[in-house]
Amino acid sequence: MPLALFVRGFASLRHRKLNLTTTRAHEIGASLFIMYCGGIASVTVLGTPAASEQLTETVNLIPFRFAYDMFYGCFAGKPAAAWINILGNIALFVPFGFLLSLLWRGASWQKAVLLSAGFSAAVELCQLTQPARMTDVDDVLLNSLGGFVGYLLFRLIKAGTAETFRVTEIKTYTSEQE
Template sequence: MKKSTKNRIRVIGVILFFLYLAVLTYFLFFSEKYGRTAEREFSYNLTPFLEIRRFWNYREFLGLKAVFINLAGNVLAFVPFGAILPVISRRMRGFFRVMLLGFSFSLLVECTQLVTRVGTFDVDDLMLNTLGAVLGYLFFALCDRIRRHIYG
C-alpha cells in the first residue's frame, strides 16, 4: 500500500476516533435517555457478574430493550475503540495491548462516573467494555489479514 494511502487512512481513523469519543462521552455522561443525572449518591458494584446476572434473571420484568442496552450496549460501545486504535498507530496493535488499553480506558470512564456521580462504577461494565475492545481488535485483525491476503 502506498504511503500516501496509509497516511490518508490514518487521518480518517483519527477523525473517526475523535467523533467516536465525542459520541461515547455524550451517552456516558450527558444523555438523559440512559438515566444520567448528577444528583445521585456514590454508586458502585465491585462484585463480578452481579449486575450481569441481575439483568439476565430479571430480563422478562425489565424488558429485552433494557437488557440489550445494558449488556450488549456495554460491549458494542467499546468495539470501535479496539477497531480504530490499531488503524491510527502501529504501536497500538496487539491483542494484549488493546485489551489493556480498553480496560484502562473503561476504568477511567467508570472512575469518572463514580467521582461525578453520573452513572455507576460497575466492575461488570469494566469486563463488558474490555470484551468490546477485544472484539473490535479481532475485527481489525481479521480485516487486516484479509487485506494482506488479497493485496499481498
C-alpha cells in the first residue's frame, strides 16, 4: 500500500506538469490497480508458507501440458486439483484485464491480452529464482485468458461507470491562473 501511494503521488505530479486533470475515482482505481499488481507479484513470486516444499520439476515450457497432466500426469485422478489450477490461474488475472480496461481509454482486447501475458511472463521469470516455485508457460496462457475475461467483463458492465474513472479533460494553465 505505501508503494501504491508513492506511485500515485508521483503520477499526480506528472499529471500536473502535463496539465492533465483527473478524478478522485480515477486515482482510487489506479491505486487499486497498483495494489493488485503488487499483491499478485508478492503472492506468486514470494509464495506462501504452504508452498515451501521443493518441487521436482520447476520449469515447463511445453504449451498446454496442463491438459495432459489432467488426464495422465500429476493431476491424474485428482480432477478437483486440476480445475483449481486452471480456474485459479484464469481468475487471478480477471481483475488485471478489468482494471486495465477501466482505467485506460485506449484499451482493447488485444492490449488486455498482451499486457496480461507480459505481466504474467514477468512473474514467471521471477519465479525461476525461487526454489519452491514453478515456472509454467501454461500459467502465462491461462493468465492471458483471465485478462481477456476481465476485458469482456468490463465491456459487459461498461454502461456509464467507466467515464468516472478515466482522465477525460486536459486543461491548459497559464502563469496568470496560478
